[in-house]
Amino acid sequence: MSGLLKLKTAAELRQIYLRHEMFPTIFCDGCGLGNVLNYTLWALDELQLDLDRTVFVSGIGCSSRLSGYVNADGMHTTHGRALAFASGIKAAQPDLNVIVFTGDGDGSGIGGNHLLHTIRRNMDLTVILVNNFTYGMTGGQVAPTTPIDSFSTTTPYGNIEYPLDICALAQTLGAPYVARWMINQPYPPIKSIAQGIQKRGFALIEMLVPCPTAYGRRNGLKQLETIWQWYRDHTILIDDYEHIMHFGSPEERAALHDKIKIGVFQDYERESFEERWATLVEQVKL
Amino acid sequence: MHVIELNEHWCKGCRVCVFHCPTKSLRIASRFTMRGIHPPELVEAERCNGCRLCELLCPDFAITVMEAVSVNA
Numbered sequence: 045m046s047g048l049l050k051l052k053t054a055a056e057l058r059q060i061y062l063r064h065e066m067f068p069t070i071f072c073d074g075c076g077l078g079n080v081l082n083y084t085l086w087a088l089d090e091l092q093l094d095l096d097r098t099v100f101v102s103g104i105g106c107s108s109r110l111s112g113y114v115n116a117d118g119m120h121t122t123h124g125r126a127l128a129f130a131s132g133i134k135a136a137q138p139d140l141n142v143i144v145f146t147g148d149g150d151g152s153g154i155g156g157n158h159l160l161h162t163i164r165r166n167m168d169l170t171v172i173l174v175n176n177f178t179y180g181m182t183g184g185q186v187a188p189t190t191p192i193d194s195f196s197t198t199t200p201y202g203n204i205e206y207p208l209d210i211c212a213l214a215q216t217l218g219a220p221y222v223a224r225w226m227i228n229q230p231y232p233p234i235k236s237i238a239q240g241i242q243k244r245g246f247a248l249i250e251m252l253v254p255c256p257t258a259y260g261r262r263n264g265l266k267q268l269e270t271i272w273q274w275y276r277d278h279t280i281l282i283d284d285y286e287h288i289m290h291f292g293s294p295e296e297r298a299a300l301h302d303k304i305k306i307g308v309f310q311d312y313e314r315e316s317f318e319e320r321w322a323t324l325v326e327q328v329k330l
Numbered sequence: 331m332h333v334i335e336l337n338e339h340w341c342k343g344c345r346v347c348v349f350h351c352p353t354k355s356l357r358i359a360s361r362f363t364m365r366g367i368h369p370p371e372l373v374e375a376e377r378c379n380g381c382r383l384c385e386l387l388c389p390d391f392a393i394t395v396m397e398a399v400s401v402n403a
Contacts, residue, residue, distance in 0.1 A: 054382070054385050054386075054394050054395070055335070055394045058391050062391065067339070067340050067390075067391070068339060068340045068341075068342065068365075068390060069340075069342075069389070069390055071389060071390075073342060073343070073344040073345075074344050074346065075389060076389060077389065078388070078389025078390050078391065079388075079389050082386065082387075082388070082389070082391065083386075086386075227387075228350075228387075230383070230386035230387060268344060268345060268346065268349070269345075269349050272346070272349070272350075
């Protein structure tokens with residue numbers, strides 16, 4: 045092919061933000077965790093965030109490997125305690141941008157209590173909670189988010205427990221920014237992550253990520269095309285959901301019962317822990 | 331006119347780019363890379379409209395879409 049090649053920004057993005065010695069990634073075929081990292085980096089690039097003033101914190105699990113690939117300071121902490129460590133970093137150095145990668149088992153199962161109290165405290169963190177419906181790294185055990193009647197290593201006859209809706213929980217606790225996205229569409233998550241980083245206060249972005257190896261294999265979604273299409277078929281935008289609930293026929297409304305709502309669920313201003321802490325220090329200092 | 335550049339050390343041949351391509355201009359090549367996988371390749375360079383969806387959706391940061399600029403232009 046004759047002609048000069050004009051370099052686009054994606055290759056430059058990789059040059060700036062990635063640790064090349066860590067690549068190739070460890071993720072399985074069809075896993076969407078790489079996409080989550082990709083979208084986070086695009087969001088960082090959109091905001092022109094200084095990598096020297098950004099900390100990536102993660103717990104244990106497939107999703108928590110992500111902090112190792114970014115060319116910034118990071119912490120790979122104990123299981124479920126990523127939010128506790130991140131709170132400590134933010135309390136000690138409030139001017140740092142702290143981004144937490146955590147999984148559904150790590151963030152809502154093992155570290156569920158930390159999630160509750162970090163939201164309640166309203167720490168200024170951006171939490172990217174990657175939900176793949178299972179404990180992927182340890183071999184596909186049932187997680188708090190595993191859908192009812194689905195199969196896993198520890199539920200060989202079907203899961204009888206109702207799943208946890210992490211976004212609804214965060215909304216109830218009053219998190220200033222709550223969103224959920226699937227990874228098939230790149231631009232909404234990029235924009236949402238950028239909004240979450242800019243938000244003063246706790247921002248929770250739940251990403252629905254396909255796991256063909258640990259979850260899909262046991263639930264008839266082993267093929268990559270099938271599992272990626274499953275997420276398209278089983279998600280609905282919150283605006284469309286509300287529209288159909290208001291104006292739709294009973295059949296249309298009945299068709300929504302097994303769909304997962306995606307979109308921005310909550311976006312408002314609330315005084316964060318750091319601001320209240322600074323005010324308190326001003327009040328009581330001698 | 332666009333071309334794709336593939337980092338063959340990072341690509342694991344998961345086909346996410348191939349089945350998401352809106353113009354169906356990518357396909358899995360029959361050759362092997364050094365890692366022993368079949369990489370994607372651009373077969374219909376005229377059909378590719380440079381939407382860069384494969385680049386954004388690649389979980390392994392392996393694809394870059396580039397515009398071929400003519401020397402005489």
